[in-house]
Amino acid sequence: MYNVTLIPGDGIGPEVSKSMVRVVEATGIDINWEIVNAGLNVIEEYNTPLPDHVIESIKKNKIAIKGPITTPVGKGFKSVNVTLRQALDLYVNLRPIKTFKGIKSRYENVDLVIVRENTEDLYAGIEHKVGDYGAESIKIITKGACERIVEFACDYVKENNRKKLTGVHKANIMKLTDGLFLKVFRDISEKNKINYNDLIVDAAAMNLVLNPEKYDVLVMPNLYGDILSDLCAGLVGGLGIIPGANIGKDYAIFEAVHGSAPDIAGMNKANPTALIQSAIMMLRYLGEYDAAKKIERALEKVFIEGRVLTIDLGGNATTDEFTDELCKYVLEGV
Numbered sequence: 060m061y062n063v064t065l066i067p068g069d070g071i072g073p074e075v076s077k078s079m080v081r082v083v084e085a086t087g088i089d090i091n092w093e094i095v096n097a098g099l100n101v102i103e104e105y106n107t108p109l110p111d112h113v114i115e116s117i118k119k120n121k122i123a124i125k126g127p128i129t130t131p132v133g134k135g136f137k138s139v140n141v142t143l144r145q146a147l148d149l150y151v152n153l154r155p156i157k158t159f160k161g162i163k164s165r166y167e168n169v170d171l172v173i174v175r176e177n178t179e180d181l182y183a184g185i186e187h188k189v190g191d192y193g194a195e196s197i198k199i200i201t202k203g204a205c206e207r208i209v210e211f212a213c214d215y216v217k218e219n220n221r222k223k224l225t226g227v228h229k230a231n232i233m234k235l236t237d238g239l240f241l242k243v244f245r246d247i248s249e250k251n252k253i254n255y256n257d258l259i260v261d262a263a264a265m266n267l268v269l270n271p272e273k274y275d276v277l278v279m280p281n282l283y284g285d286i287l288s289d290l291c292a293g294l295v296g297g298l299g300i301i302p303g304a305n306i307g308k309d310y311a312i313f314e315a316v317h318g319s320a321p322d323i324a325g326m327n328k329a330n331p332t333a334l335i336q337s338a339i340m341m342l343r344y345l346g347e348y349d350a351a352k353k354i355e356r357a358l359e360k361v362f363i364e365g366r367v368l369t370i371d372l373g374g375n376a377t378t379d380e381f382t383d384e385l386c387k388y389v390l391e392g393v
């Protein structure tokens with residue numbers, strides 16, 4: 060039996076989490092879900108959006124899966140997601156982006172992976188006001204953080220038989236910070252005998268839209284990774300289907316990349332696929348390859364049949380109806 064920390068989140072979080080748990084349990088894998096909450100809804104009780112017992116639970120179980128959490132924009136508390144990544148030193152954000160048979164999207168053969176550095180860059184959160192004149196935000200890039208993220212990307216390429224690694228940067232303008240990232244990227248890719256190239260981030264944005272099929276694994280600093288991974292999600296059908304993982308040396312948190320979707324929260328309309336796909340990544344991380352495959356096949360069958368789809372995918376099924384259909388196929392072992 061596995062112990063996994065489950066943070067349902069808010070907005071549509073509880074609905075997609077409930078669906079994910081049902082689908083994982085249909086595989087027969089025995090998981091003890093330790094449910095803890097974070098975000099807006101717990102502030103009144105704990106005076107913080109991220110109570111200590113949440114972090115302790117993840118430290119104990121070493122593995123967590125999490126629904127989306129609302130973050131106030133431009134004011135209020137620091138993002139729970141960013142705090143968790145920093146507190147647990149989850150230095151990798153991994154997002155596989157693949158076209159799904161049966162889901163309408165602009166491209167047919169996209170199969171790329173974004174490896175985003177997760178702990179520094181402008182997300183270090185070092186900002187200050189400059190009198191009444193303006194504000195400054197400091198971009199931090201360190202050699203150690205560049206080395207470990209590029210090492211992770213090289214290992215990923217080798218372990219998953221991928222063909223090429225592309226480093227994304229803006230070293231033509233930020234010669235010191237992105238220049239350091241680029242130098243480390245070239246040195247470590249060379250040392251690992253990886254087939255590699257590099258690309259300036261604006262060119263990467265255009266090329267990913269024009270020819271996403273040409274890309275394989277891409278590694279980049281935090282901010283570019285945040286933006287390009289959402290861009291790539293759009294290439295294959297949107298945020299509702301893309302999974303993500305935050306991985307460190309000791310802990311891993313799997314999560315959907317979409318937000319809390321307040322416009323449809325509580326309406327039984329949310330598409331739970333992204334969190335279910337994150338659970339597939341989690342099962343693989345646990346070595347439960349058969350269970351992961353079972354869910355993958357069931358998802359593919361539901362999408363190809365196209366009878367029971369949520370509204371965002373052009374159907375009219377509720378979250379519960381979609382989950383029922385998926386569980387049926389997982390249990391049948393299609």
Ligand code: NAD
Pocket residue numbers: 071075126127128129130131140298299314315316317318319320321322323328329330331332333371
């Ligand atoms: P969002 O992803 O919540 O919603 C954007 C649009 O996509 C909405 O129309 C929404 O209805 C739709 N959508 C998103 N997920 C869907 C799903 N699973 N099924 C069907 N439709 C879906 O983005 P937003 O509105 O910019 O953010 C809302 C809140 O979520 C903000 O507070 C933001 O900070 C937070 N957020 C949290 C995370 C996270 O916890 N990982 C990630 C991104 C945003």
